Amino acid sequence: MCTHRHFSRLLVVAALVLAGAIPASAGPQHRAKLDLELKRAAASAGGTRTVIIRTAPGTRAAVREWLAARGYRLTADHPLIDALTAEVPAADLEALAEEPSLASLSSDAVIRPAGLAAAADTSSPRLRDSFLRSTLGLVPTAPAGSGVGVALIDSGLRPAPDFANRIAAFYDLTGGGVRRVAPFDDYGHGTHVAGLIGGSGAGSGGEYQGVAPGVRFLVFKVLDGSGQGRTSDVVRAIEFVVENRRQLGVDVINLSLGHPVFEPAATDPLVQAIEAATRAGLIVVAAAGNFGTNPETGVTGYAGITSPGNAPSAITVGALLAKGTVTRQDDGVAPFSSRGPSWFDAYAKPDVLAPGDRLVSVAAPGTALYEQWPSQQVNGTSGGAYLRLSGTSMATGVATGVVAAAIEANRRATNTRSGPSGRLSANALKAILQYTAFPVRDAEGVEYDRLTQGGGGINGAGAVTMAAAVNPTVPLGTPWISPQPDPVTVIAGEPLPWAQNIVWGVWLVPGSVLETNHECWGNNIVWGVADGQNIVWGVADTALSGTNIVWGVNIVWGVNIVWGVNQPPPEATNIVWGVADNIVWGVADNIVWGVNAGAGVGGR
Structure with missing residues (x-):
């Protein structure tokens, strides 16, 4: 059975102290x-900050009254x-941090x-029309997400033939509160993402169909007409979605x-909402x-995962280059x-990669995003307006569309609709996506490391096949996959073996853990590597030897450590640029890396 394993961060801190990286006394605990x-704001002691205060x-309730009484x-x-979210003078931040109830x-x-990077990039060929479901x-005849509800939290969704009769609800949160209104999108990003998830292609004669054209959309507008919003x-x-x-x-x-990571996942409000x-x-x-390379030098960077991609339980998605072909061999x-790991916590992220380069999807003409990229505007053969964009958005x-198709496949096979015993959990779906993924290699044929590709390139057909074979209603401790699928998917006439591995926390775990229904596949298990949170899949320590993909086996704590980099560019917070072997660690405000840190990470 799956067991909880205690990963003490004291060992990490002790190692850093021994290395002379941080003093034995780290300063006021309340900071x-x-x-x-907010630490930077407190140091400046000027102006007012909007702060999310976890109690x-x-x-x-008592803290709410206390804050109101203080004005x-x-x-x-x-x-x-x-x-609670409140407006607080920067000069009061340190005093508030001393309050035990906060x-x-x-x-x-x-x-x-996360969808603007390389939008106008012309370095790769244009992807051929109607390629998404094919690649x-x-x-x-494969599942199209019918009956699956997708909550799109973005800039909105502009009604178009591609979404006919499938916008089930629309809520605007940009003016304060949650207001049900008629659907609209004054920026265009949400419409584009929705088209990739499940556009029907009606405005293009089917050419620009999304992955799951049967899904229903529940839309929550949190980004304004300039493409900005607030974490709160x-x-x-x-x-609102949960309730x-x-x-x-x-x-x-x-x-x-998303936004840059400013704190550990355990205190990040957005991460905690996801958990x-x-x-x-x-x-x-x-x-x-979209912080994989330094925009000025082009050098590869690690630890660029943004929040909420650092959430342990999220399916965190990086981007593949499809290179204009349906075949996956050249991805x-x-x-x-x-790339990972996540800042502060050093979680291995991303979880999977999906096509994300120069994708054509539904546009919202007249919006800032559409007008920003005139060279990327595409006219559909049936009168629809489309736009070609790139990014992990x-x-x-695309990954959400695959998840929706997998959910439909599982419901079809098990004749279930919903409920604790009738649905695949987030943990099970993440494992299915990683187990069925394809290893991704560079131009020299070298497989990318796990902090770059996670479980590998997403395999829609494989995920649907595996999801259909899994029965979440069987008793715990019993096999739940039947029939056992052939771990190979044929795309464009090429047989592609599945990776058959699972990456979670800091471990590369044998795919055999997926064969049996365990408590770890339930709906109430949240993954992480913080104390008491990480589950190690019922695998003996000896079986995990050498599979810790973050800390590796040759971390150097001596002369190859650089400390105290705490003023990164605001849009690339805590990213270290360097060769692929430089794995980046986050402890408090410091950055640590060692030239031999990549020894435990196979490949590029």
Whole structure:
């Protein structure tokens, strides 16, 4: 059975102290309650900051009254994560951090879409029309996500023939509160992502069909007409989805947006909202971010994963280059796609890669995004307006479509609709995507490391096949895969073996753990590597030897460590640029890397 394993971070801290990296006394303990941005704000002691304040259990109501009595303006209440959003003078931040009833204080960070990188890139050929389902191995009769509800948290969704009768609900959160209104999109990003998830292709004669054209959309507008939003609004949207998931019929949440990581996952409000959504039985698919290379030098960077892609339970998606072909043999990793590990926690991310380069999808003419890229505008043969964009936003939409198709396949096979015993959990779906993925290699045929490709390139046909074979209703401890699928998918006439591995936390785990229904595949298990959170799949320590893909086997704590890099560019927070063997570690505000750190990470 799956067992909990305690990974003590004291060992890491001890190693850093021995190396002389941090002093034995790390300063006032209360400052640890402030995220990186608020520490900087407290040091400046000027102006007012909007802050998400997480409270100690059972104290939220009292803290709300206390904050109001002090004259702070409260703008949101977040019961899902025991938090409040308030406007706070920067000069008061350190004093607030000393309050025992306040668990952590996080900046209400600006949220941006993860779909603008390389939008006008012409270095790779244009992808041929109607290629998405083909390159994913999905034949015309394959599941299309029918009956699956996707919560799109983005800039909105403009009605178009591609979405006819499938926008089930639309809520606007950009003006405060949650208001049900008629669908619209004044920026265009959400419409493009929705088209990749499940556009029918009606405006293009079927040429630009999305992955799962049978899904229903529940849309939550959190980005304004300039493509910006606030973390608190995204948290509020997730809370609304969780609270109303049954009435709305939501199965999957798509988050093609994010912000730089400013704190550990355990205190990040957006991450904690995702973990709560996962515990409620929802599947969350999130973008890895577009910080894979230094924009000035082109040098590859590690630790560029953005929040909420650092959420342990999210299916975090990086981007593939499809290179204009349906075949998967020539796929590569998009240079802009963020690599792991996650900052502060050193989780191995991304989880999978999906096509995300120069994808054509539904456009919203007249919006800032559409007008920004006139060279990427595409006219559909049936009068529809389309746009060609790149980014992990697009890859996330593709992955969400695959998840929706897999959910439909499982429901078909098990004759179930929903409920704790009748649906695949987020954990099971993540494992299925990784187990059936294809290893991705560079131009020299060398396989990319796991911090670049995660489990590998997503395999739509394989995921659907495996999902149809898994029966989540069987008793724990019994085999749940029948019939056992052939671990090979044929795409464009080429047989492609599945990776048959699972990457979670810091471990590369044998795919054999997927053969039996364990408690770890339930809806209430949340994955991570923090104390008491990581589950190690029932595999003996000896079987895991050499498979810790983050810490490796030859970490160097001596002369090859560089410390104290704590003023990164605001849009590339905590990313270290260097050769692929330089694995990056985050402890507090410091960056650590060693030239031999990649020894435990196979490949490129």
